[in-house]
Structure formats: C-alpha cells, structure tokens
Amino acid sequence: xxxxxxxxxLRYVPRWLVFFIDISIVSFSVLITYLFLKNLHVxxxxxxxxxxxxxxxxxxxxxxxxxxKTYAGIIRYSTxxxxxxxxxxxxxxxxxxxxxxxxxxxxxxxxxxxxxxxFLCFFISIFLMFFFRMVTKQFFSVLMGSKDRxxxxxxxxxxxxxxxxxxANAIIHNPGHAYQLAGFFSARSDSKKAVLLGHKIYNKKxxxxxxxxxxxxxxxLIREMMSRPEMEDWTVLALNKGLKVLKAxxxxxxxxxxxxxxxxxLQIEDLLERAPIKIESGExxxxxxxxxxxxxxxxxxxxxxxxxxxxxxxxxxxxxxDQAESPLYELKLELLERFPNQNFKFVLxxxxxxxRLEKLFEDYHFSIVYHAAAxxxxxxxxxxxxxxxxxxxxxTRNLALLSKQYNVGYFVMISTDKAVNPTNVMxxxxxxxxxxxxxxxxxxxxxxxxxxxxxGNVLGSNGSVIPHFKRQIExxxxxxxxxxxxxxxxxxxxxxxxxxxxxxxxxxxxxxxVFDMGKPIKILDLxxxxxKLSGYTPDVDIKIDFIGLRSGEKLYEELLTDNSTTIATHHxxxxxxxxxxxxxxxxxxxxxxxxxxxxxxxxLQVVKILKRMVPEFISKNSEFEILDVITEHEVYQ
Numbered sequence: 001x002x003x004x005x006x007x008x009x010l011r012y013v014p015r016w017l018v019f020f021i022d023i024s025i026v027s028f029s030v031l032i033t034y035l036f037l038k039n040l041h042v043x044x045x046x047x048x049x050x051x052x053x054x055x056x057x058x059x060x061x062x063x064x065x066x067x068x069k070t071y072a073g074i075i076r077y078s079t080x081x082x083x084x085x086x087x088x089x090x091x092x093x094x095x096x097x098x099x100x101x102x103x104x105x106x107x108x109x110x111x112x113x114x115x116x117x118x119f120l121c122f123f124i125s126i127f128l129m130f131f132f133r134m135v136t137k138q139f140f141s142v143l144m145g146s147k148d149r150x151x152x153x154x155x156x157x158x159x160x161x162x163x164x165x166x167x168a169n170a171i172i173h174n175p176g177h178a179y180q181l182a183g184f185f186s187a188r189s190d191s192k193k194a195v196l197l198g199h200k201i202y203n204k205k206x207x208x209x210x211x212x213x214x215x216x217x218x219x220x221l222i223r224e225m226m227s228r229p230e231m232e233d234w235t236v237l238a239l240n241k242g243l244k245v246l247k248a249x250x251x252x253x254x255x256x257x258x259x260x261x262x263x264x265x266l267q268i269e270d271l272l273e274r275a276p277i278k279i280e281s282g283e284x285x286x287x288x289x290x291x292x293x294x295x296x297x298x299x300x301x302x303x304x305x306x307x308x309x310x311x312x313x314x315x316x317x318x319x320x321x322d323q324a325e326s327p328l329y330e331l332k333l334e335l336l337e338r339f340p341n342q343n344f345k346f347v348l349x350x351x352x353x354x355x356r357l358e359k360l361f362e363d364y365h366f367s368i369v370y371h372a373a374a375x376x377x378x379x380x381x382x383x384x385x386x387x388x389x390x391x392x393x394x395x396t397r398n399l400a401l402l403s404k405q406y407n408v409g410y411f412v413m414i415s416t417d418k419a420v421n422p423t424n425v426m427x428x429x430x431x432x433x434x435x436x437x438x439x440x441x442x443x444x445x446x447x448x449x450x451x452x453x454x455x456g457n458v459l460g461s462n463g464s465v466i467p468h469f470k471r472q473i474e475x476x477x478x479x480x481x482x483x484x485x486x487x488x489x490x491x492x493x494x495x496x497x498x499x500x501x502x503x504x505x506x507x508x509x510x511x512x513x514v515f516d517m518g519k520p521i522k523i524l525d526l527x528x529x530x531x532k533l534s535g536y537t538p539d540v541d542i543k544i545d546f547i548g549l550r551s552g553e554k555l556y557e558e559l560l561t562d563n564s565t566t567i568a569t570h571h572x573x574x575x576x577x578x579x580x581x582x583x584x585x586x587x588x589x590x591x592x593x594x595x596x597x598x599x600x601x602x603x604l605q606v607v608k609i610l611k612r613m614v615p616e617f618i619s620k621n622s623e624f625e626i627l628d629v630i631t632e633h634e635v636y637q
Contacts, residue, residue, distance in 0.1 A: 022070055022129055026061045029125035030054050033117050045110050053112060057121065060096050064089040070129070086129050094122045152180035154218045155246065158234050160186050160194075160201060163223055167248050168197050170259040177260045182217050185234070207237065219244035221263065235266060239532045266533055287368075287505040288313035291409075294366045295320050296351055296399065297373030299327035301458060302414055305497040306370050307331070311339045319345045319364055322373070351395030354402075361406045368504065369403050371396060372414040374430065379550045381426040382622055385606045389598035392429035393436070397591055400437050403448050410449050412504040413437050415512070417456040417489060423620035425607060432613045434512060436591060439584040441510035451507035453500050454577065455515040456489030469527055473534050477542035479527045482549045487520040503574055514566065516573045549621050587613070 034054075037044065046053065068089040070082075097118050101111040157168045164184070171181045184201040194201050207213055220238045222231055224247060238245050245266040249259060293310055297303035298320030304327075307320055320335075322328045325348055332346045345364070349356045351373050360366075374392050375381055381388045396413065403411040415434055418427030434452050441450045457465070465488070472479045496515070503513040528538045536542045549555070567576040590613045597605040607624045611617050619625045 019065065019070075021132060022065055023058065023062060025128045025132065026125050027054075027058055029121050029128060030057050032124060033121040036120070037114070037117060042114065044114065046112060056100075057093075057097065057113075061090065061093045061125070064093045064096075068092075082133060083130050086126055090122055090126045090129075094118060153178055153244075154182035154216065155179050155221045156183045156185045156202070156217045156219070156243075157181065157221045158185045158226070159223065160184055160188065160196060163225065163250075165196065167221060167223065167259065168199075172197065179260060179263065185220060204237070207241065211241070214241035214243055217243055219246050221246045221248055222266065223248055224250045235533075244535055245533060283505050284501050285313050288315050288501075290314065290316045291367035292317045292364050293319070294360065294364070294369045296322070296369070296371050296395075297414075298322050298346075299324050299331045300372060301493055302497060302500075303370070303372035304331050305493045306372060306500060307335065308338075309494070309497050309501060310370075311335065311342045311344075315342070317343045317345065317364060319347060319360060319366070321347045321349050321351070321360070323348065323350045350391075351398060352390040354398045357398050357402055361402045361408075365406070366403075367409045369399060369408050369411045370414070370500070370504075371399050371412065374414070374433075376416070376426060378418070378424045378426050381429070382424055382550075382624075385425045385429075385603050385610075386598035386601050388425050388429040389594055389606055389610075392426070393432050393591060394595055394598075396433040397436055400440055400450065403450075404440055404443070404446050408448050410451065410504055410507065411437070412500060412507070413450075413452045414500065415452050415454040417454060419454065422614060422617045424622065425610065425624070428607075428610050428614045428617040431617070432587075432591075432594075432610060434579070435582045435613065436587050438510050438512070438579075439582050439587045443584045449507050449509035451504060451509065452512040453503050453515070454512055455491055455496055455499070458491055458493045458496050465523065465526070466530070469530050473531060473536070473542055478545040479531065479542060480545050480547050481523055481527055482547055483555060484524050484546055486523045486549075486555050488523060489520050491515065499573060502571060506569060506571065506574065512577045512579055513569075514575045514577045516575070582613075 031054075034044070044050070068085050070086050070089050097113060098115075101113055101115070101118070104110065104112040155171060157164050157171075168181050168184070171177075171179050181197070181199060183199045184196055185204060185207060186201050187204045189203055189205075202213065220234060220243050222234055222245065226234075235245050246263050247266045249262040288310060293315050295303050295307050295310070295318065298307050299322035303320075303322070307318060310318055320328070320331065322331075328346055328348060332344070335342070335344055347360060349360070351357060373395060375388050400411060400413075402408075413433065415430050416427065418424065419431035419434055420427075422428040422431055434454075437450045437452055440446055440448070469479055499513075499515050507513070524544070527544055531538045531542045531544075534542075538544060567578065569576060590609060594606060594609040594613070597609055604624070604627070607619075608627055611627060618628055
C-alpha cells in the first residue's frame with residue numbers, strides 16, 4: 001500500500017494539507033472543550049450564540065495561523081522553532097479572545113467566553129498541533145530509514161557537545177541520505193553509560209581496547225571546528241581500526257537541511273592546516289579601497305585566490321590576466337556569480353608580450369599589481385629553459401618596468417622557496433626575477449614600491465603533489481615518490497594569499513618577505529597518510545614506488561639564502577629576508593643578453609648567463625651540471 005501511494009517519494013506534506021489539518025485540530029479542540037464543560041454541567045454565557053462563538057474562535061486562530069505561517073515548515077524536519085511558531089499563533093489568538101472578553105464585560109456586563117474554556121482550548125490545540133508534527137516526523141523517519149538501511153554508512157559522531165548533537169540530529173532528520181547514525185564516540189569518561197538521541201556513547205579507551213567494537217561502524221564523523229591535535233588523534237585511531245573518516249561542516253554556517261549534503265571524506269589538507277593566521281583586515285581593506293588592481297596569472301591557483309580575496313575589499317576594478325583560456329573563462333563565470341557588484345575585466349594575454357601589457361596600463365591606471373604569473377614545473381622548465389626566460393624573467397621585467405613607468409603604487413611579486421640557492425632553471429629564473437624587481441626600487445625617477453613575497457608549496461595548487469597522489473590512489477597505485485627522505489614546506493592557498501595581501505600593505509619597497517611555513521613535512525609520510533585516508537593500506541593495497549630525484553630537484557627547500565639575514569616584522573608570520581642585491585644597470589644588461597639567447601633557443605647559453613645572474617645557482621641531476629664543472633675549472637686555472 002505504501003508503494004502504491006508512493007509515500008517514500010513524497011518530499012513533504014503539502015502546505016495546504018497542513019493548514020487544513022491545523023484548522024481541523026483547532027475546531028476539534030473547541031468542540032472537546034465545550035463537550036468537557038457540558039459534562040461538568042457548567043453554564044455557558046450567551047448560549048443562543050453558541051455557533052457564532054465557536055466560529056469566532058476558529059476564525060481568530062486561522063487569522064494568526066496565516067500571519068505566523070504555522071503551516072510553512074516542512075513537517076519531517078520540524079524543530080522547536082516550529083513549536084514556538086505554533087505557540088505564538090495560538091497565544092496571540094488567546095490574547096485577542098481574552099481582549100474580546102474584557103470588552104464584553106465592560107459593554108454587556110458579562111464575558112462572551114468562560115476564561116477556563118479559552119485556556120483549555122489553547123492548551124489542547126497547541127498540544128495536538130505539535131503532536132501531529134512529531135508523529136508525522138517520526139513516521140517519515142521510520143519509513144525513510146527502512147529504505148536501503150543495509151547500504152547506509154553507519155556513522156559514529158565524535159563528541160557529545162552541542163555541535164555534535166546538532167550533527168547527529170541532522171543525520172537522523174535526513175534519512176534520504178547515505179548515512180545512518182549508529183552511536184557517539186567521546187574522550188570523556190563520565191558519559192559511558194549515557195544514551196544520547198537513543199544511541200550509546202562509546203568511550204575512547206573502550207574503542208582502543210575492544211577491536212570488535214569498531215565492527216559496529218563504518219566511519220567516524222569529526223567536526224570542522226575541532227582542534228587540529230584532536231582531529232589528528234581521532235583520525236589515527238579511526239584509520240587504525242579500519243574506519244573511514246568523514247568531516248562535517250560548521251553547523252553555525254549552514255542550514256540544517258544542508259549539513260548532511262556537505263559531509264565529505266577528510267582530506268589530507270585538513271590535517272596539515274595550522275592555526276588560523278591573524279590578518280589586519282582593516283589595514284588590508286583600506287589599502288585596496290577604491291583602487292584599480294591588476295592580477296597576473298589570475299586563473300592559476302594562487303592568482304585566482306588573490307582575486308577572490310581582493311574582490312571582498314571594495315576595489316574599483318580588478319583586471320585578471322592569464323594566457324590559459326579555459327581556466328580564465330571558468331574563473332570569470334565563478335566570480336561574476338559570487339561578486340555581482342564588483343567591477344572585473346578578464347584579459348587573455350601573455351605577459352611576455354610587452355605591447356599587450358602596455359595597453360592595459362594605459363587604459364586602467366593600476367594602483368596595485370599582484371604578479372603571480374610564472375612557469376613553475378621544475379622538470380618541464382629544465383627541459384625548456386628558454387620558456388622560463390620569456391615568462392619568469394622577461395614577463396616580470398615587462399610588468400615591473402611598466403609599473404614604474406605608469407607610477408603604480410605597489411608592485412607585489414609572488415616568488416618561491418625554490419629561488420633560494422637554486423638547483424634548477426625554474427628556481428634560478430625566479431631568483432633572477434627577484435633581483436630585477438629589487439633593483440628597480442632605488443632606480444632613478446621611481447615612485448613604485450616593489451615588494452617580493454616568497455613561500456613554499458601550497459596545498460592543492462595546480463600540479464602540486466597532493467592532487468597528483470590523489471589521482472594515483474584513485475587508479476589503484478602505485479604512488480610514486482622521488483626519494484624516501486624528501487621533505488617540503490606546505491601552506492594552504494588562502495593562507496598564502498592572505499599573507500601576500502598583508503605583506504603588500506607592510507612593504508616600504510625593495511623587501512623580500514618570507515612567510516613562516518611551519519615545520520617541513522616528509523613526503524613519504526604524506527603519501528602514507530593519504531593512502532590511509534582513502535581507506536587503503538600502504539604497500540598492501542596501494543604500493544609506494546621510489547623513482548629517484550628529478551632534474552633539478554632538491555631533497556629539501558630553503559626560504560633564506562646563506563648570505564641573508566632575517567628581520568622580524570610586527571606580524572609573527574612574516575619576516576624580511578636581506579638578500580644580496582644587484583644594481584639595475586647590471587641586471588638589465590644580463591636580462592637583455594639572456595633574452596637574446598632565449599630567442600635563439602640556445603639552452604646552454606641561456607643557463608650559462610643565468611648562472612652569472614644568480615651565482616649561487618648550482619645544477620643538480622641536470623644536463624647543465626657540466627657548466628658548473630667548467631666554471632670550477634676556470635676558477636681553478
């Protein structure tokens with residue numbers, strides 16, 4: 001019978017039906033009240049107007065049902081908010097009827113209604129309306145819960161705090177989703193025998209000791225607002241017990257009916273994030289207010305996040321430049337939807353084309369330039385060094401000179417830790433770009449503040465190790481690592497971009513700002529953790545292969561050169577690196593030389609000049625190591 005009427009496919013009880021049932025409940029409550037008074041032989045005032053009195057009570061209640069929309073809520077998701085809406089509606093109707101009684105006493109000398117009758121009707125009606133909602137809610141819960149129960153993921157919610165209870169309630173009240181509440185896990189020992197929402201609370205120590213206990217669950221659900229150490233602790237415990245780890249959103253930032261939809265598997269990024277960085281938002285906002293801003297490489301991982309953050313700062317215009325057509329178009333669609341009041345210009349252009357860039361500077365009179373465009377993949381650049389020269393050096397030179405020429409207020413370049421004591425062409429090209437940008441600061445007739453920011457790998461950026469590992473795990477492995485001892489610094493994309501914006505407001509000109517990247521992470525440990533988070537066992541389900549260091553690759557990255565000194569700033573996460581400088585005239589001559597070599601696609605000559613620009617550049621695992629041998633021989637001679 002249930003299938004005939006397709007109740008399981010019914011999303012909610014129609015509002016007109018709820019309204020009709022509420023009217024019926026009020027009518028029934030009135031009749032029950034008067035039947036009760038009749039059986040007690042209570043004398044009723046104005047008995048000759050009995051029907052009119054009943055209709056008045058019903059009409060007043062209907063009026064306030066419409067005003068307070070008691071019928072508007074979805075019954076199967078009823079909460080105490082719906083109860084209070086009923087209370088307000090019936091309570092206001094009661095007050096109006098009591099007022100009618102008082103007027104009747106003053107005018108006619110007798111009340112229209114008996115006071116006990118009004119209060120009795122009020123309590124019966126609100127009880128029945130709320131009871132109807134609870135019964136309907138439970139009916140849907142049981143009905144939907146019986147559907148494919150065996151295929152549902154049995155979840156243990158971590159914690160017994162208010163937020164954990166809200167998450168559990170959301171799972172219970174959304175039975176159409178793939179999750180089924182099976183219990184709670186808690187580190188507290190005082191709730192061992194307690195029952196919450198009809199489910200048992202299991203102590204952490206109990207889970208550690210009893211291996212069979214974990215068989216009752218498929219996954220644990222942790223909260224977004226949980227501290228990193230606590231999240232790490234529960235994750236390790238769950239993975240060791242063969243349980244999946246899911247992460248729930250902050251219940252304060254999302255509606256209840258959207259909580260379950262936003263539950264997702266825990267990502268490695270969630271465990272690598274550090275404490276939130278404190279940004280002086282007022283200073284950053286005033287720095288950008290009503291300014292025209294250029295972002296190069298705007299469709300890339302870092303550039304696009306800079307655009308998103310700048311779009312919240314009330315700028316007059318943001319010009320987004322990138323040579324990647326499809327990513328730029330996708331970003332355009334996203335930004336126009338998210339920031340409909342922000343003025344954007346999306347420009348498809350190559351920063352190595354000086355004439356194309358000059359037109360933009362002429363038209364838009366930029367106040368701030370964020371230069372994030374660059375070639376960054378070490379092995380590819382090692383094989384194509386001339387391309388790094390065109391973009392990383394030539395493109396930076398074009399933008400920096402135009403910024404000086406058109407009196408841009410701030411020029412902020414995004415650099416990399418690979419520019420420090422570089423062992424590859426990519427890192428050396430970025431270091432050369434740093435040197436050129438710094439050299440302009442004290443050049444003649446300059447009014448622009450040239451600022452460089454330097455940081456390590458960002459989590460989830462295009463081409464980074466984490467998306468690469470994810471793809472390998474999805475294919476069943478193997479996960480390939482260049483060396484078992486290789487380590488890297490990591491930072492989240494939003495975190496890095498926040499620091500870029502902050503550093504841009506702090507710069508006086510000529511600085512290289514270095515970010516606190518925290519502790520370096522061993523890539524092997526990262527791979528093992530990602531395999532476990534995906535529900536597999538390293539070297540059993542997913543093999544790990546070591547393929548050897550790639551051309552130009554280091555075992556570890558540095559943020560400071562050997563000759564540099566670090567100066568603290570008022571921001572605990574940002575320091576200033578004092579690196580060796582070059583005069584503008586000297587670096588300009590070398591830039592012109594290396595550009596001519598790049599045009600001829602003479603790889604050896606390109607790298608040879610690059611090593612003159614960046615003396616600390618020593619090639620590793622590369623065909624260009626021969627140039628270092630020649631240099632050493634010349635010095636020896």
